[in-house]
Amino acid sequence: MPRTSDLRALVGQTLILGFEGTEITSKLRATLMTMQPAGVILFARNIAEPQQTWQLLHDCQAAVTTPLFRGVDMEGGTVDRLKNVISPAPSVADVAAADNKALFRLHGRRIGEEIRALGFNVDYAPCLDLGFEASRSVLTSRTVSDDPGETILFAREFLKGLAEAGVIGCGKHFPGLGEGDLDSHKATPVINKDFKRLWNEDLLPYRKMTRELQQVMVCHASYPKAAKEKLPASRSKFWMKDILRKKIGFKGLVLSDDMEMGGALAAASIDEAAVETLRAGADIILVCRNEEYVWRAFNAVLRETERDRRFRTQIERSAKRVLAFKKKSKPLQARFPKAPDEACINKLRRNMWELSEEVRLAHIAGSS
Numbered sequence: 001m002p003r004t005s006d007l008r009a010l011v012g013q014t015l016i017l018g019f020e021g022t023e024i025t026s027k028l029r030a031t032l033m034t035m036q037p038a039g040v041i042l043f044a045r046n047i048a049e050p051q052q053t054w055q056l057l058h059d060c061q062a063a064v065t066t067p068l069f070r071g072v073d074m075e076g077g078t079v080d081r082l083k084n085v086i087s088p089a090p091s092v093a094d095v096a097a098a099d100n101k102a103l104f105r106l107h108g109r110r111i112g113e114e115i116r117a118l119g120f121n122v123d124y125a126p127c128l129d130l131g132f133e134a135s136r137s138v139l140t141s142r143t144v145s146d147d148p149g150e151t152i153l154f155a156r157e158f159l160k161g162l163a164e165a166g167v168i169g170c171g172k173h174f175p176g177l178g179e180g181d182l183d184s185h186k187a188t189p190v191i192n193k194d195f196k197r198l199w200n201e202d203l204l205p206y207r208k209m210t211r212e213l214q215q216v217m218v219c220h221a222s223y224p225k226a227a228k229e230k231l232p233a234s235r236s237k238f239w240m241k242d243i244l245r246k247k248i249g250f251k252g253l254v255l256s257d258d259m260e261m262g263g264a265l266a267a268a269s270i271d272e273a274a275v276e277t278l279r280a281g282a283d284i285i286l287v288c289r290n291e292e293y294v295w296r297a298f299n300a301v302l303r304e305t306e307r308d309r310r311f312r313t314q315i316e317r318s319a320k321r322v323l324a325f326k327k328k329s330k331p332l333q334a335r336f337p338k339a340p341d342e343a344c345i346n347k348l349r350r351n352m353w354e355l356s357e358e359v360r361l362a363h364i365a366g367s368s
Helices: 004-012 026-035 050-062 092-097 101-117 133-142 148-164 195-200 204-208 237-247 270-280 291-307 309-328 342-367
Strands: 015-017 039-042 069-072 074-076 171-174 215-218 253-258 284-287
Touching: 004 026, 004 291, 004 309, 015 026, 015 291, 026 050, 026 291, 039 050, 050 069, 074 092, 074 101, 092 101, 092 133, 092 148, 092 342, 101 148, 101 342, 148 204, 171 204, 195 204, 215 237, 237 253, 237 270, 253 309, 270 284, 270 291, 270 309, 284 291, 291 309
Parallel strands: 015 039, 015 284, 039 069, 171 215, 215 253, 253 284
Antiparallel strands: none
């Protein structure tokens, strides 16, 4: 049996964690050094200004021996972690409505340039959910349209733009929140849609983009009519192993949405949810804020890895997949960028403002 220290290293590669604060504390540094996680994720609460954000990410990376996934949710519009420190980015819906492929790509590139300058290498975007009426009050301007073809067109260009900036994207929220009328941050959406319709609509972006997507994030919604079970997709072998891996043929990394969300914890403790999400087929779980939950999830997975040989084999497989991904990924292997100076930030602000103006003018031209 592998030593506990070796198992700890493997378990660490199945976890991306979030935390409070705008600077690294001795406690956070110790956590990172002990867990050696796959990555960290920052939110608006961690981002006060550009140089501070760069320093925070730099310090996190310095505490870990492998390249970190240094991630952020940056879609533009309502999901914009940098709007108060650089410049607001236009929403997906506004850019998509401009009906201009060049702008779709530029949207990804400008967002990618901003986050890369601050030290990030992963953007948890684009949102591949379809903009059906049921979810309009929840997803608002985060979706392209209810047409999977239009969603694919936008997402492909957005991902190309991110890649040009040296940033990895992530398609979300598999298998689709377009028909959900509840916010999975608060509760578990139950989507009563049959498998055939999901396959032809919500799942089409994942089917058509399986080679372009390097990471897919799985949601906490339940699909009882399609999956014949009440489990959320994030704890479902059916969705992650049978559909995403086998039927669709996805070869990249499978991530959970934040395990602290109400949709994940509605019927399970963080300990149980962490173990069962990895058992069901996720490579990485995200625990995005609470330090106690981060440690409970890590320790629960470690205990189960020590106890269950089959589970240990799965953790070993996921950890190896994560490490292999890191080794071959240019954004992960790239040197940490130099600290952004005032000229750099001013250029980023100007570029984002110009993009917003192009989107606005495209709307005017389209309506005239």
